[in-house]
Amino acid sequence: MLNAVIGAGQGSSLMGSYAISLSEAVLRQRTREAERTAKLEAQLANKIKSEFIANMSHELRTPLNSVLGFSKLLTEHEHRKLSDDDIVEYARLVQDAATHLLTVINNILDISKLHSGSFMLDPSDVQVADALDDCLANFGKSISDHGLNLVCNIASNLPIIQGDEQKLRQTFTNLVGNAIKFTPPGGTVAIEAANAPNSDIVVTIRDTGVGMSEEEIRVALAPFGQADASRTRWREGSGLGLPIAKALVDLHGGTIEIRSTKGQGTEVTVRLPTNALDLSSY
Ligand SMILES: Nc1ncnc2c1ncn2[C@@H]1O[C@H](COP(=O)(O)OP(=O)(O)OP(=O)(O)O)[C@@H](O)[C@H]1O
Ligand SMILES: [Mg+2]
Numbered sequence: 145m146l147n148a149v150i151g152a153g154q155g156s157s158l159m160g161s162y163a164i165s166l167s168e169a170v171l172r173q174r175t176r177e178a179e180r181t182a183k184l185e186a187q188l189a190n191k192i193k194s195e196f197i198a199n200m201s202h203e204l205r206t207p208l209n210s211v212l213g214f215s216k217l218l219t220e221h222e223h224r225k226l227s228d229d230d231i232v233e234y235a236r237l238v239q240d241a242a243t244h245l246l247t248v249i250n251n252i253l254d255i256s257k258l259h260s261g262s263f264m265l266d267p268s269d270v271q272v273a274d275a276l277d278d279c280l281a282n283f284g285k286s287i288s289d290h291g292l293n294l295v296c297n298i299a300s301n302l303p304i305i306q307g308d309e310q311k312l313r314q315t316f317t318n319l320v321g322n323a324i325k326f327t328p329p330g331g332t333v334a335i336e337a338a339n340a341p342n343s344d345i346v347v348t349i350r351d352t353g354v355g356m357s358e359e360e361i362r363v364a365l366a367p368f369g370q371a372d373a374s375r376t377r378w379r380e381g382s383g384l385g386l387p388i389a390k391a392l393v394d395l396h397g398g399t400i401e402i403r404s405t406k407g408q409g410t411e412v413t414v415r416l417p418t419n420a421l422d423l424s425s426y
Contacts, residue, residue, distance in 0.1 A: 199368040203382045210241035251384040258391040265308040279316040291329030298337040318385035319349045327353030347414040356404040
């Protein structure tokens, strides 16, 4: 009986020390795993940062080289005997490149702030119909220049939503700009805005353009991602418009959905909740 009691005591102390060493081993293993995950995350962050910087310097350098090249030609006017038409053309190319450079710099600042969480919205009551009308008015000329048909169907009873008007306009501009840019002449760009049953506003931008595969959509949503990487001319853009639009819609508590068929066209659906931003929290 005495033996049995001593045995039980020894057993429980053995169990105790076994439990301690087991929990220490689990702790060590978890620490090792956490260290390995942190290291992998740091390596990935570094890789993304390097790629971002490489892309960024490419995007800045290309138009800057145009500015330098064409302005140099202009300074050599005396010796080259440039015609008036040449001078106007070179000055226009310098202006084009500089304007593009400014857009890229603004987009890079936007995407960096959006990704670091330091992007500030300026909320107010927004008429989505007005934001869409403004955006379409700006694109009027380029739609006809591209030989495209525009179909517009914006519901007259859209509710006022709380959001950042300028950023929503930027979002629509990026998406409509893509629909125009990637649709060959003779195609159609259709913009619709309607009320959804759950009181969201649904804006659809549809085109009959070049379309994207599933994989290309994934690439397109990443900063600097362009579905057709062979299109290297900076005039085609820098691959920031779509990720910025997505991040801005996310910030408004909405969603962007892209459906596309290669060679047939693309449909981008933006859903915005009417209480997109709670003004009381600003
Ligand atoms: N409506 C569309 N139809 C076909 N391809 C599209 C469409 N919208 C986007 N894409 C593809 O997704 C890529 C990324 O789009 P995004 O708007 O981010 O960049 P971009 O238009 O090339 O340049 P940026 O908008 O910065 O001027 C485009 O380069 C294009 O390959
Ligand atoms: Mg774009």
